[in-house]
Amino acid sequence: PQGLDEHVYTTLRLAGLANKGIASAPILSDYVSSPQLGNRPVQLLGVDPFAEAPFRSYVTNGQEVPVDQLTAFLTQPGAVLLSSDVADRYGLAAGAPLSLTVGGYERTAFVAGVLQPADSLSRRALDGMILADIATAQELTGRLGQLDRIDLIVPEGDDSALARLEALLPDDVTVQPVAARSGAIEQMTAAFRTNLTALSLLALVVGLFLIYNTMTFSVVQRRPLFGTLRCLGVTRNEVFVLVLSEALLIGVIGSVLGVVLGIVMGQGAVRAVTQTINDLYFVVTVQGVAAPVSSLAKGAFLGILATVLAAAPPAWEAASVAPRTALSRAGLESKARHAVKAAALASLILMAVGLALLALPAKGLVTSFSGTFAIIIGIGMQTPLVTRLLMDAATPISSRLGGVLGRMAPRSVVNSLSRTAIAIAALMIAVSVTIGVSLMVGSFRYTVVAWLSQTVQGDVYISPPSATASVASTATIDPRADAIIRGWPGVERVDTLRSVTVDSPDGPLQVAAVDNPSTGDERLFVAADGASEEVWQAMQAGAVMVSEPFANRFDLPRRGGEVTLNTPDGPRTFPVAAIYYDYASSQGTVMMALSLYRALWSDEATTALALRLAPGSDPDQVARGLQDALAPVQSLIVQPNQALRDEALVVFDRTFAITGALQLLATLVAFIGVLSALLSLMLDKQRELGILRAVGLTGRQLWRLVSLETGLMGAVAGLLAMPTGLVLALILIYIINRRSFGWTLQLQLSPEPFVQAMVVAVVAALLAGIYPAWRMTRMATAEAMRFE
Known part of the structure; x- marks a missing residue:
């Protein structure tokens, strides 16, 4: 969790592995930001230039960096290199100063030189990266004597070389293939x-x-x-x-x-x-x-x-x-009418296949999406039959309200079923997607709000700046800042969190170590061995809790599960005392008592603090006071409870922003589909409309007729979209999301998506009918009746 001791690299070099065909290169990496680089997260990569040649050619090609710049890079404190693309983008040149924010600390660096990437692969790799000598990177990040990893090249198939390498490593260091x-x-x-x-x-x-x-x-x-x-x-x-x-x-x-x-x-x-x-x-x-x-x-x-x-x-x-x-067109529409029942029967078969695919216990998403598409297309194939039934039911009402035109409109929709059914199905699917996704996002948001209300119980939260919203950075809270916080007036209790990535036989895992005695009470459990207070007692005795996504990812049983982590003393297996609902990470988290973690890993660092204030204290005032007091020591994020919840919801809304664009695209395509279907109908009915115009149908009446037809088509699409959207939402919530991310969501039904869907369907259909109706009113009656 605290990184790799650089003495491991020294041991490997002194062992003469290079003479046995094993190349090695140390790496230290962290994310920093700089006002000179647009305050975006940028990777600071620390390397040993003299060991890099077999791995990366960033600083080993003499044509890329002038000798004086390379000398400054190796000998001067705070010297870094940028790619020419990054330097040009922000108007920087050799010698330009850089102010870096690293884990809440302000550091000073300068551009020693500008790299000219030799190929497109190097150009992409260096974009968004600051390159530093390994010692400089350790100083800038405050991680003296530490590495993140050691890159190795081992002769292929040489098991004895690999065995010699592993024999030189401590128990808590493992070799992993790229x-x-x-x-x-x-x-x-x-x-x-x-x-x-x-x-x-x-x-x-x-x-x-x-x-x-x-x-x-x-x-x-x-x-x-x-x-x-x-x-x-x-x-x-x-x-x-x-x-x-x-x-x-x-x-x-x-x-x-x-x-x-x-x-x-x-x-x-x-x-x-x-x-x-x-x-x-x-x-x-x-x-x-x-x-x-x-x-x-x-x-x-x-x-x-x-x-x-x-x-x-x-x-x-x-x-x-x-x-x-x-x-x-009589033959075509006759075929269409005869095909209605066959399409309905085929749709039932297709939906049955879709349900069977969804019922398969596979964890892969391809099967789930295939089943979802089969069900949606199957429901779409019910459109001709449902349209005919709804138009038959609507005829008495529309004729009573609209007279002759009201009687003609639904019949016209049915008589042109080969055209109208496809347009209605396209609009229905697009609108049903809007309903399904809206219900899923709404249910997800409702679940997250309820989860935040249960788990975010502290009054003020303090943490170093992080480059990601859900994955903890390597930055920790300065012990001096920790002392100021614990002695602040009005602070009744301080809960400590240490969030780290720990190696395991299953790969790197996220571990959260806490000392909050209310941990059991502030979690909603999927399954637990006993009451909440018994869960916390079990954690203090050596057990762990895991999040629901973690349990689903590794197929842990509801009770009696185990998790193995690599500790400094070798692999250790922990019993799982509870599985809790969690929506912070789709990869899952292992939660253990802080006392157990520190005893095993000897890590006294702190990732975040949650403050419980005395009754009557103002969280906003305490947060402002702490922010000012901590600024000279370390730049930390100090947030009251509500601000933290609001930020979590901002991240949530940002995550689903792109789905809105895809929904809009699908609806736009469906709108164009309705438009083209109506234009086809205009040509199909050219002679029929010519006769109607000849016997006295006015242009205004023609507008009403087309509007009634398109409105009815939109209404049918909206009505069909409602159950389809609900089915899609259920699939997304209980199958797709669970298999994708391991989350269990609570369905939250609200009328807004259904009402909006009906309005969108009818309005889209009415708008699509404007141009065809205008064309029909300008049609010459004699031309339309030429073949009569």
């Missing part, structure tokens, strides 16, 4: 990336409806042309290939434009996503968007494939039109 370290990082963000991918694929699914409607509009617009071609001898297969080839060409163009637009939009999204990763996992300092060829190819392939698949039904429709019926 793949294990990288795998741990991949595992931390796997669920986050999978959820983003699923939301992106959901937008693609809604886009399928848009492509379908667009190609359908194209086919409807040219139905007479296809009929003429068939009369001239063009075969059905040739018509099918013609339409599909058009779709393929459009798909290629659209996918290329989409990839380019995705890169541009990625520039805006990268800040939100990196902030979320900083809040939840670890610090990243991404400044730009990397566009790997594999990702671009994947996006283009999915776009083209989706286009071809969505265009296949319209292409088949164009090919199947007999020459003599090319000018009639």
Whole structure:
């Protein structure tokens, strides 16, 4: 927890391992901020330049750093190196001073030189990094004599060399392959990336409806042309290939434009996503968007494939039109009406498959999302049947309220089911996603607020600045500041927290050591061996508590579980006294008594303090007073209870900000789908509307008719979206979130998402009908009736 003693590195070097093919290089890393670097978290990386050559070429290539700058880097206190990209971005040059904030302490450094990265990989690695000699890094971070790790290169397959290396290491130092370290990082963000991918694929699914409607509009617009071609001898297969080839060409163009637009939009999204990763996992300092060829190819392939698949039904429709019926839709709508029951039956089968996939005990998210998509698409396939039933039920009401037009509108929706059902389904899915995500986020927020109310019982909280919101930094509270805090007037009790990362056979684990005797009372337990006071007694006797995400991550039983940690005296197994609800980290936490931790690791440092004030004390006034008193010693974050809760909720809201953009995108795509469906209907009904205009239907009445139709379509989409959104919310809360992050959320139903969804569905449909209605009113009656 306190880092690696540098004498371990000295031992390895003196043992002559380099002569046996084993290269080694010490590393010390921490996160700092500087006003000269935009006050962003920046990694301070301490290295030994003379040992770096086999590992990294940042300072070993003579062409990268002039000799005088390299000499200053090695010999002068506070000397650091920046990459040319970072230096140019902030207008810094060799000799420029840097004010660094490290763990609440102000340090002074200067730019000894500017690195010129030799390749793009080095450029990306050095972006957002300050490079220092290992001794300089130890001085700047206040960690004299400590290292974070020692990088090693061991001859492949040489087990004897590895054995000699391990024999030189203390009991509490282990050798881990790089793949294990990288795998741990991949595992931390796997669920986050999978959820983003699923939301992106959901937008693609809604886009399928848009492509379908667009190609359908194209086919409807040219139905007479296809009929003429068939009369001239063009075969059905040739018509099918013609339409599909058009779709393929459009798909290629659209996918290329989409990839380019995705890169541009990625520039805006990268800040939100990196902030979320900083809040939840670890610090990243991404400044730009990397566009790997594999990702671009994947996006283009999915776009083209989706286009071809969505265009296949319209292409088949164009090919199947007999020459003599090319000018009639009766056959198509007759097929659509006959397909309603078949679609409803197929939807039941698809939903059953989805439920079966969700019921599988797999921990992976691919199966869960596959089942979710199957259920959503299955409900969408119920749209034709539900639309027909709702329109039949609405006809008496609409005819009573709207007269003849009120009777015509629902019948028109049903008579054009091959067009309207797809548009309604697209809008329904987009709106149901809004409901489902809103309910999930609302339930999550409600759960977090309740959890904060239960666990944040201190009056004032004090901690060093941290680069992440959920992962403790290596910074600790200065003992002088600790003494000032404990002797402050009005402070009745001080609870101490030591948060560290400890190695284990399962990799690095987050450990929280506490001395709060009310720990059991201030936690909600998933399972516990006894009452809350008995849990605390068990912890003092050598047991630990683990958070629910930790228990789910490692499949611990509700009772009788064990956790093994690597201590200075070797691996030690701790019984688990309780599993508690926790939403601070998706990776999970092991909580133990501070007295037990200090006895095992001999670590007297403090990560944070919680102050319990005497009755009548003002937390805000105490916080302001302590802030001023501690400033000369160490810059610490001093927050009253409410401020800490507010900050936690700010982090929460920031985490889910990107989901709002994806919801908006899905709704926008669905709106365009409704628009294209209505334009297709306009062409389908051209002669019918011409007859109505000829017998006296006014332009104003036509506007009313179209508005009624679109309003009814929006209402059906909104009504269908409500149960669909609720089902989606239940899946997200009780299956996806639990498998992604290990959290149990409490469902919180509120009417706002349902009301908003209905309003959005109806308004989107009405807005989508404005342009088609305007086109219809400007249509020449004689032209519309040409073939009658």
